[in-house]
Amino acid sequence: MSxxxxxxxxxxxxxxxxQGGGWGKTGHYLNETVVPAMAVIEAGYEVVLATPDGTKMTLDPASDVPAHFGGDEAAYKRGRQFWDSDPVMTNVRTLKSVIDEGLDNYSGVFIPGGQAPVTDLMQDAELRTILQHFHEKSKPTAMLCHGPISATAAMPHAREFRASLIAGDPQKAQEWAKGWQYTGYKMTVFTASEEKYIEDNILKAKLYFNMPDALNLAGGEVIINxxxxxxxxIEDRELITGQNPASDHPIAAKLVAALARANG
Structure with missing residues (x-):
């Protein structure tokens, strides 16, 4: 029983x-999504997946390899099967439907990485409602790799904050970030040097901003390895953040432990 x-x-x-007006293909990382989700299920919790429009996330092809599962082919195949066919991954809700149902029904929240959250989630108004609830109720809130940039959605002016980052105006971004609920929180996120590897070898282009600078401008205390x-x-109050794909198992363990504490 869940x-x-x-x-x-x-x-x-x-x-x-x-930069330069182009677009790069992106999505979510396989291991960053399935490793924590499967660990939470293994611990006895029911997992519900929701996205802004209620359709399934895009898999970043760069993550679709056994290397992100420590080279363990069997673990990779289990993870890919979970992504492809498990009801958790195929019965996707909208963020609005989850809010309408009632957020008191949920004990914790997790946002995986891949660069996808840098586009829609970090400025999503419905995600703001969700993050405010989990913050006010001190419920475990975990975010991995690029996932922590989603925390900016909790700002009153998240869209303006992101637009200022794209425009290269850090002073304006700081002004728009005022009132952010995670100001002063210790956190981590995918680093600029890690991002450079992706830009050089996968995107073949540069992003408009890097994640640590954005979160520091917002008022976070970013700590990187x-x-x-x-x-x-990094765990600070209800917020649990992981830096990169290799942090999948450690953040899963921290989240499961935080859920256990929160649920007695």
Missing amino acids: KCKVLVIGSNADRIET PTDFAPHV
Whole structure:
């Protein structure tokens, strides 16, 4: 019998703006999504997936390899099967329907990475409602890799904040960030040097801003592991953030432990 519900929130983006007016293909990382989700289910929780428009997330092809599962082919196949056919991943809700149902039904929330959240989630008004609820109720709120940029959705002026970042106006971005509920929180996120590897080798283009600078401008206290692609997780109050794909198992463990504490 399931203990309680945990909300997993995904993006519907399949492309991201790049400097010079271009677009790069994007999505969510396989391991970053399925490893924590499967760990939460294994711990006895019911997982509900929701996206802004209620359709399934796009899989970032760069993540669709056993290397992101420690080279374990069997673990990769289990993860891919979960992504492809598990009811958790195929019965997708809209963010609005989850809000309308009542957020008191959920004990925790998790947002995986891949660059997709940098487009829609970080400025989504319905995500703002969700994050405000989990913040006010001190419920575990976990975000991995690029996922932590979604925390900016909780700003009163998230769209303006993102637009200022795209425009290269950090002073304006700081002004729009006032009133952010995570100001002063310790957190981590995919680093600029880690992003450079993706820009150079996968996107073949540069993004308009990097994630640590954005969260620092917003008022967060960003702490990074200087070793690229090494596991790193930060927990501060209800917020649990992981730096990169290698942080999938560590953030899953932190989230499961936080859920256990929250549920007695």
